[in-house]
Amino acid sequence: MIRTEALTKRFGRVTAVDAVDLEVREGDVYGFLGANGSGKTTTVRMLLGLVLATSGSIDVLDESMPGSARSVLPRVGAMVEGPGSYPHLSGRANLASFDATGADGQRRTRGRRIEEALERVGLASVDKRPVRAYSLGMRQRLGLAAAILRRPSLLVLDEPTNGLDPQGINEIRTLLLELNREGTTVFLSSHLLGEIEQMCTRVGVLDGGRLVLQDQMDALRGPTGRTEVHTPDPEQARRLLTTTAVEIESTDDASGARLLVRGLEPADLNARLVEGGVRVTQLSPERRRLEDVVLAATTSGTDRFGRDGVDA
Numbered sequence: 001m002i003r004t005e006a007l008t009k010r011f012g013r014v015t016a017v018d019a020v021d022l023e024v025r026e027g028d029v030y031g032f033l034g035a036n037g038s039g040k041t042t043t044v045r046m047l048l049g050l051v052l053a054t055s056g057s058i059d060v061l062d063e064s065m066p067g068s069a070r071s072v073l074p075r076v077g078a079m080v081e082g083p084g085s086y087p088h089l090s091g092r093a094n095l096a097s098f099d100a101t102g103a104d105g106q107r108r109t110r111g112r113r114i115e116e117a118l119e120r121v122g123l124a125s126v127d128k129r130p131v132r133a134y135s136l137g138m139r140q141r142l143g144l145a146a147a148i149l150r151r152p153s154l155l156v157l158d159e160p161t162n163g164l165d166p167q168g169i170n171e172i173r174t175l176l177l178e179l180n181r182e183g184t185t186v187f188l189s190s191h192l193l194g195e196i197e198q199m200c201t202r203v204g205v206l207d208g209g210r211l212v213l214q215d216q217m218d219a220l221r222g223p224t225g226r227t228e229v230h231t232p233d234p235e236q237a238r239r240l241l242t243t244t245a246v247e248i249e250s251t252d253d254a255s256g257a258r259l260l261v262r263g264l265e266p267a268d269l270n271a272r273l274v275e276g277g278v279r280v281t282q283l284s285p286e287r288r289r290l291e292d293v294v295l296a297a298t299t300s301g302t303d304r305f306g307r308d309g310v311d312a
């Protein structure tokens with residue numbers, strides 16, 4: 001759906017985007033993760049033909065950008081750096097005027113599509129108030145409504161949850177996952193690790209303009225080789241597993257303690273614990289956390305990334 005090769009953008013002496021090879025596949029929810037200033041917005045703008053690349057190539061929906069912008073852009077729903085709208089018009093009027101521009105906004109279905117888009121972003125009940133009276137969250141939703149108005153096969157969204165409260169963030173997440181299930185490929189940029197970890201099937205990490213990591217989320221969050229066990233009997237478990245490397249951490253929940261066990265397959269470990277009379281409330285292979293993977297890949301570490309909904 002999106003493929004770039006050696007995509008580069010220089011602003012004078014600053015290399016904002018440095019030889020980036022993106023690969024976004026059909027059906028992905030692709031999370032484009034990077035700290036503030038790492039080059040996300042510049043990349044997104046190049047994908048959409050809003051900024052010219054210094055060098056490198058871009059294919060979107062199998063066509064070259066920006067050369068094929070006229071045929072590509074009507075099939076891409078986009079929201080970049082805050083939604084643009086006419087402040088004196090209502091939300092509906094904004095969507096109608098947006099839909100009337102460009103080749104594909106079929107007039108016959110416009111009214112129905114506008115209502116459907118407003119409904120999906122949670123703005124169905126908006127009245128005739130002009131957009132200038134909207135809260136930031138409402139504007140963000142309106143921007144998303146514009147992006148999905150033409151039922152695009154690809155959505156490109158730059159920080160789509162910026163300015164939303166936790167409930168709004170949740171609603172937008174749910175909406176994007178729903179659209180994805182219906183067949184829309186979603187590419188979204190974010191500086192929030194938690195957001196990407198929760199939603200995305202594939203991740204690209206930008207660090208100082210370079211793509212330092214790109215892989216399927218499942219592969220990144222692969223098993224560590226340890227098994228995580230929750231038990232109310234940690235000391236008994238430790239005695240039983242004397243020949244095995246065991247780390248014990250206490251947890252706050254009622255399950256007692258969390259044990260990290262290396263050197264035994266989960267099934268064997270489970271059998272041994274049960275035979276030894278150790279009560280087990282939970283047992284599963286430990287998986288790597290996205291935060292650790294990103295930390296290892298980036299020079300700046302993860303300090304400059306926001307946690308879930310909270311800026312660093």
Ligand SMILES: Nc1ncnc2c1ncn2[C@@H]1O[C@H](COP(=O)(O)OP(=O)(O)OP(=O)(O)O)[C@@H](O)[C@H]1O
Binds near residue numbers: 014036037
């Ligand atoms: N028009 C411009 N002229 C000069 N430098 C620019 C321009 N646009 C971006 N830059 C620089 O390019 C680098 C990347 O910026 P960009 O906005 O793409 O990052 P970002 O990851 O989107 O950050 P943010 O999350 O803060 O928007 C920064 O160092 C920025 O100062």
